[in-house]
Amino acid sequence: MSNTIKKIAVLTSGGDAPGMNAAIRSVVRTCAYHGIDCVGIYRGYQGMIEGDFKEMGPRTVNNIINKGGTILKSARSKDFQTSEGRKLAYKHLTEAGISALIVIGGDGSFTGAQVFSKEFNFPVMGIPGTIDNDIFGTSHTLGYDTALNTVIECIDKIRDTASSHNRLFFIEVMGRDAGHIALNAGIGSGAEEILIPEEDLGLDRLLESLQKSKASGKSSSIVVVAEGDKMGKNVFELKDYIEEHLPEYDIRVSVLGHMQRGGAPSCFDRVLASRLGVKAVESILEGKSNFMVGISKDEVTLTPLEQAIKGHYPIDMELLRVSDIMST
Numbered sequence: 001m002s003n004t005i006k007k008i009a010v011l012t013s014g015g016d017a018p019g020m021n022a023a024i025r026s027v028v029r030t031c032a033y034h035g036i037d038c039v040g041i042y043r044g045y046q047g048m049i050e051g052d053f054k055e056m057g058p059r060t061v062n063n064i065i066n067k068g069g070t071i072l073k074s075a076r077s078k079d080f081q082t083s084e085g086r087k088l089a090y091k092h093l094t095e096a097g098i099s100a101l102i103v104i105g106g107d108g109s110f111t112g113a114q115v116f117s118k119e120f121n122f123p124v125m126g127i128p129g130t131i132d133n134d135i136f137g138t139s140h141t142l143g144y145d146t147a148l149n150t151v152i153e154c155i156d157k158i159r160d161t162a163s164s165h166n167r168l169f170f171i172e173v174m175g176r177d178a179g180h181i182a183l184n185a186g187i188g189s190g191a192e193e194i195l196i197p198e199e200d201l202g203l204d205r206l207l208e209s210l211q212k213s214k215a216s217g218k219s220s221s222i223v224v225v226a227e228g229d230k231m232g233k234n235v236f237e238l239k240d241y242i243e244e245h246l247p248e249y250d251i252r253v254s255v256l257g258h259m260q261r262g263g264a265p266s267c268f269d270r271v272l273a274s275r276l277g278v279k280a281v282e283s284i285l286e287g288k289s290n291f292m293v294g295i296s297k298d299e300v301t302l303t304p305l306e307q308a309i310k311g312h313y314p315i316d317m318e319l320l321r322v323s324d325i326m327s328t
């Protein structure tokens, strides 16, 4: 392990995700294990610009493994997009004796880390934290598994009322431009149809499918709609369209929203966060920089930040076929 790094900073940036606290805990304790100082930066890059730092030891991260959100707070910083902002951030880091940075966040946060690292030749490492699961180089981002569990819990509840009233529900879920949450939670909750940005189902096929479903004897239905779906209509417009064409349906809409980002992380996310935090710190101590730690086939991996930013973790199209078969 390298002896040139004596102090590592960690921050959370972008949309918070369950498991970020478990990752902070892992970074802090791995630093302590290797005799390295660790500093937490509040409010992401904005806190870096303002020098909003706090020394963290193994006891400062007690009792956070089970907590949603992020104790370091998160922000999307416009100032960090300017060269003046980044210069100020660098000044604060060096004044505090910090010689490497771990960024827990999504691809926007990694882009900032990469620019900063190139500008100042500063070692950085990324840990993927977003419920969207849209980052290349990891099969799972922190928070995704928890969000899936939250979504199916909500849909199970909606199903109770949908079936009591023989209703059709359009349920919008998060995921930004990716359909991972919609597709997996849709299958997991037994949805009739799943609309994702990666597949253009088309309004005609949706109508056909709902007609078939009614004809097959189903009295209630759930359609899961990814927020980034490219059908050309939002959930409320879809409701109006279906009501107009299939008046036999009594339709309601439910937009799950930010509840999908909250709550205690699942066991999977806690274990993943612990593994990724260890790998991030140890990779820095081995002299590596500009990588994202991730998981692939249950192995912890390193992907160059540049690739992680440019690519997207692909949708498993076989899951769409599974969903079709399940809605028979």
Ligand code: F6P
Pocket (backbone or CB within 6 Å): 015, 106, 130, 131, 132, 174, 175, 176, 227, 261
């Ligand atoms: O990237 C995480 C995410 O929750 C997306 O699923 C969603 O589109 C977006 O953030 C919402 O952002 P905000 O919290 O700024 O409204």
